Amino acid sequence: MPELPEVETIATTLYPHVRGAVFTSAQLLRLSSLHPLSLPLNSLCGHKISEVGRRGKLLLFKLVGQADAPLQLVAHLRMTGRLFTASGESEPGKHTRCVFGLQAKDGESKQLFFDDTRAFGKLLVATQDILEKWTFWTSLGPEPLEMRPEELLPRLKGARPLKTALMDQSVIAGIGNIYADESLFTAGISPLRPASEISENEARKLMDAIQKILRKSISQCGSSIRDYRDADGNAGAFQNTFRVYGRGGKECKKCGATLIKIKLGGRATVYCPDCQS
DNA sequence: TCCTCCCTGTTC
């Protein structure tokens, strides 16, 4: 499920395939895959891709048009969304939600596919004005890899569990279930601790852990659970180094205790009762 | 602030 490291990997691997390409067509195969605030997909036609980036878990295509307001194509992949290119004329698959026609820099025709098995993902074509009407966008928290260690503590407010706060995209952008559990284990802090009761020292430790885990995962092209692949169809490798995520009931790799699995905010949560307090 | 719903494929 694409979180920050996976989206970063997709942006990096997709960019060489689409750099300088111009949208020539857009076909939406499932209405609900388009965000309600979006302009029609075919407003992209004639626009050239200048950059592929990321903000939190959102994948951003920066576009250059003729005269009108600059557009961006924003993709939220949620659990099972995939973006990849194909050369020539490929047929949409069972789970293809959108197909774009592209004319590459060298004149070659390509396609950009948005596949999404569970159809939770969304595409959004937007001007800056539209983005500013999207409260999720305007309330996105800072990028964890650009935060200083002391920046986390003041953002951890309220009595809710620390893990719930970490997954709140307005607190810090890009962290989902996997990296929340893994970061908390690395920092040695229980996911159940009330967010507002974290000490300055613990918040620094947690920020360090988050950055370490995210960087390590990016260096291994992310984690592949079931569906995730980068734009070249390759799986990541970070799932092989999970210490708690998906390991409920198994032995803690550090102390041997049995890892506890609970539900927190409706999400599976795994932690070590001895290593995390 | 917490719960349910959205989706579909896989596992129990």
Added chain:
DNA sequence: GAACAGGGAGGA
């Protein structure tokens, strides 16, 4: 044939 996976929207 039910439980589970899960980010975010929207409602209680």
